[in-house]
Amino acid sequence: MVDTEHPPSSGGPAAAAAPGAASCSIAATLEVVGDRWTVLILRDVFRGVRRFAQLQADLGIARNLLADRLSRLVDHGVLERVPYQSRPVRCEYRLTAKGADLSTALIALMGWGDRWYADEGVPTILVHDTCGTPLEQVVRCPHCDETVNPGRIRSRPGPGRSPV
């Protein structure tokens, strides 16, 4: 139970050491998107802001940090650089399938902010494209075919539980 590991060359908080973190997909996710700016960049890319200058202007992030975060996201396969002009080669950043799959997480973060901080109404509503109805994010049981309240969720160790 005791953390005896001292990673000599950094690698992040829960990189390889902490027993709780070793077998946790949340820690794995945070390795990639555990940075505040990173999440805001992804939010902008989801909204259609894909170019360096646009992102910089919209977020107010320092340019060196933006460059760093973008290349890190590309390295992790969350974004990809797609050229949109050739004479001076200019690329925009697009979501890969892996990046687009983060929508669930961004929706969850947005939902929490909506519920606890949108005192004057929510800034953005997600709706069904076919009927325009506001959507909700839920946990579902495919067997019972019903939504499951948080109190009825149990967690079990899975097959990838670390062998420590």
Next chain:
Amino acid sequence: MVDTEHPPSSGGPAAAAAPGAASCSIAATLEVVGDRWTVLILRDVFRGVRRFAQLQADLGIARNLLADRLSRLVDHGVLERVPYQSRPVRCEYRLTAKGADLSTALIALMGWGDRWYADEGVPTILVHDTCGTPLEQVVRCPHCDETVNPGRIRSRPGPGRSPV
């Protein structure tokens, strides 16, 4: 402003060129839990790790940072200090309703890590307590009474959109 259309499975055709952070619940959420350690702390509290020393040992976080993050979470109403012994007054940290409501976000982060980084099987499975079936997190349309794929989600400005 709207330049290239993003073909499949993306969120935002609603390219409101508004300054993002001001009118975004994601930014509001990140103000509270936008820190890497903060998320890991909350994950542990969800799992039942509630005492200072337990958290410190499990996470490997520096003590000063743990103290700082915990008090910040208490200030934001995500955690609350509950005494569990009185002679040396010792408190444990429990989730408030607001904190428990973050389960959605943590489940989403876990799900993404499961899908993209659990090469040797997922470390943890969430199951329905009554039937033991593994659960899934989905976006649902209450009107159509069906789950909605990411490609069918549209975003609209809500009533709290900042007056730009």
Next chain:
DNA sequence: CGAGCCGGTTGCAAATCGAAACCGACTCCC
């Protein structure tokens, strides 16, 4: 030609982080 845009990189001061030492209150054990 000069101005300007775009997408960065470099340099530097300031804030933050991490490891370890220190601390007070209390209990346990001899």
Next chain:
DNA sequence: GGGAGTCGGTTTCGATTTGCAACCGGCTCG
């Protein structure tokens, strides 16, 4: 009664990261 240990921190200090601003190369436009 003294010494060791537990618990929940706070303090200290060096190392890393951040934010800001300046700079740069390629290219277009007037």
